[in-house]
Amino acid sequence: MAVIGDLLVQFGQMLVVLGLAPLLTGFVRKVKARLLRRRGPPLLQPYRDLLRLLRKEAVVAENASWLFRAAPYLIFAATWVAAALVPTFATGLLFSWSADLIVIVALLGSARFFLALAGMDVGTSFGGIGASREVMIASLAEPAMIMVVFTLALIAGSTQLSTVASHMIHAEVRLRVSLGLALIALIMVALAENARIPVDNPATHLELTMVHEAMVLEYSGRHLAVIEAASMLKLLLYVSLIAAMFLPWGIAEAGAGPAAYAGGVLAYAVKLGIGGFLLALFEISIAKMRVFRVPGFLGAALMLALLAMLLMFMTRSFG
């Protein structure tokens, strides 16, 4: 029976992340619009967009290879698995033995790899420029992410997300400089990885500076729907990752009853709301930076993460 219960919770989590991802995107768009004193699209608009795209005919370029058709599903699968591994409302899920931070980074990395390949596959110049920029951003964002992971692993003594989250709940509340630095670095990486405003603008097409939208320009129909869903999932993944590692309070622990799970879901919804609101607030208050300034931005993230790790070592060895 216990196995069935665990399975149910795990599948529940997979469905929750898939179901909530478009809602989070819609919420961020809505808050952004309201803050700019516009009415904005309704909250459920992303669901409708996805459904409409799914029903439409998929037009594929003549010289597209099999990779072009396969890539959307691979990207979606990798991102969904990664998002399902992050503890959202409960730790100690059935698959949490595999919910390693490095695994999540690797899954996201392979999704990005296929996206870049698919961008270059048709041979249009937009796809190529998008892919090259995406890889440039990734080559700086990924080391910073890994450094953040190492800092947390040093603190919690494990790279497993469940262990990190429960360590953070039970550890005494302390002001840790290294954790603060790691948090800032992770937020910067998340902004860059999700193509949010200082790095890329998610709301525009056909602009010379776009990155993500340039790569998926050739997609249509169900392929585009799947890719859009994957990028929504990625946004949700980063918000839940930050919530699970830095603000794990309210999360249901392993073996807790249904009441704890309900509380965990509620706390998770509150965290997502706060995260989405802060993202929207940040996005309307800052201008997009030039592409050539992005390496500086991500270099700062990398530096903060390195500094966090150094300070962690310092506390360790002096303390």
Next chain:
Amino acid sequence: MTSFVYDIAHLLAGGMVLVSFMLLYQDRMHGLLNVFALHAVVLALSVAWEALIQHAPHLFITAAIALVVKAIIIPLALHRIVRRLKIHREVEVVVGIGPTMLAGMGLVALSTALMLRVTPAADALSRQDLAFALSVVLLGLLMMVTRRNAVSQVVGLMSIENGLILAAAGAKGMPLVVEISVAFSVLVAFIVIGIFLFRIRERFDTVDVQALDRFRGERQ
């Protein structure tokens, strides 16, 4: 409670190192001066916290000097100099920002490793303070080496001095006389450098120190 005291001290001293990196990262002159003011504010907070936990009231005076002189007077005067000299907005660097940052990380690692070896007897807090202070000093030196503009070199010098005061506040039993004389010598140095900047500008029409090299015939 002790861990809380320790955490605040750690936070403030670590913040000094972070602001030193921000100084290295800044590429706008006025932004640089604002970050320098922030550096001094963090220093003042750190010294005041040390005064509180060491029960050493004279350190409050040090903190006040840091706050008034280095967070307010010197940045304002430097802003004025930059405007009067019509120095252009960008900070000219010798080495790019990226390699400078990496070198800075290396210096922080170096000072940590050094302090681990040198001070095994002292207590954790002052050891850590010393490691941070040495990092701030080395980062200030790095800044002086990698900048071409004389104003940003002055900022580097002042940040070295901030690091020294951080070290002095961490080590127990620093007499007040020394603090005050150091503060005044910095002020005097600042005035001398200020006058010097105007003279350089008058003669060479620039505050880029490479002009001096050319003038001495070292570089064509």
